[in-house]
Amino acid sequence: MAITLIAVTTPLAAWPVFVACAVVLGAIAAAARIPPRAIWRRARFVLPLVLFVAVFVPFLRPGGTAYELGPLTVYEDGLAVLAAVALKATTGTIGAVLLATTTTFPAVLRALESLYVPRLFVLIAAFMYRYLFVIVEEVGRMRAALSSRGYRPRNALQAAAIGRMSSALFLRTYARGERVYLAMQARGYRGEMPQLVPLTFGRGDVAFVALVLLALVPLRVIAA
């Protein structure tokens, strides 16, 4: 996260900072023994979306030298923005991918909690993580039930069944929420979520964060 923050705040002119970020990310990946292909496999879903937005900027943002490109005009300032966004997005995405591959979701939740993210948010995220799969399975079953009775929507009117399906899904999920709450109460829940393992921020973690910051912060300050 620190790396992303540094990358996002860096202006394009300070390109050495991006190089440093890339080096640190590479080092982390190597230390965690994550092959580049695994990172690419995960990043390729996120990156195109982010970059897609940036691709249009050179055409839309006037300023600096203009280049004629057939019928289109490309502006230099716009190109600079594109490059900056691309670099920042790539750094951020790879950072997030590294976090996701090295850390399980429950550990991320506990980390969020120790970073003083409000408990309610953490709790909501935890329940989402737990029940997302249950709900996805439920949707799968409902879709199977629809298509096994020959449902093949060919015009907009026939899509009404999808609407009814989603309302049924809402009701089912709501009822499940009630049952889960009963189950929580049955085990002595009184409105306060107990915590089993407070995440230990050990000496090793401190050293790791210090090392990363040590490598990047001075460069960021100098380059600015």
Next chain:
Amino acid sequence: MSCAVHATGLTYAYPNGQPGLRGVDLHVTHGERVAVLGPNGAGKTTLMLHLNGLLAGEGALEVAGLDVTRKALHELRLRVGVVFQDPDDQLFMPTVEEDVAFGPLNMGLDRAEIAARVAESLATVRMEGAAERAPFQLSMGERRRVAIATVLAMRPHLLILDEPSANLDPRSRRELLDVLESIDRTMLLTTHDLPLAAELCERTVIMSAGRVVADGPSDEILADAALLAEHDLELPAGFDLSRIERRPRPPQAVPRAAATAACP
């Protein structure tokens, strides 16, 4: 303290006015294993929810030595363990370990004790290796057993199971039965699985339309085909009740000592 259930004239109507229980009389004493049978909609689950104070009806109800009132609710829930029908409702934490620890944490136990209880109850249901796993990575049978562990970790005096063998394949059902047989607690379970009731419980209660309509030794009740048919129940074809062997209870299991100490 006791592990008994004494319900007299227990009545409950759902918020939409539909009656759930119409005067249930049920008395269970320490150490009994009771199967509650009955068709869908007979009020079995409603009764189970009452025993943990999750629903509150009219009439007298004493569970595990406590009069079920608002004040006693928390204490009651620590003494009575309910295993719900759908394990996905019961397992709501991101990992198995956190889920099993949820009850003990609510009891305010210290960390060493909690760790010991998590390990012990996962071992009882034979799921030792699953502590770090997420509930959605488990099979239905495994989820069911973990759900039982979440309750055992609280060392309840009374164990209540709602349809424990629903949706299980024969092998998972057998494993569940072995686990339940090894647990020495006062146990109350609702089920449509009559052979399970025959094998596990020495006493059977039949509920129908919100009332207890039959109550007696399992061998007698389950042998009465006319009585079963009257309440939409039926043993599987070719099932021979006389060949059921109820395995003797474990003589000196660890939980037994704890339970006996608490329940004179």
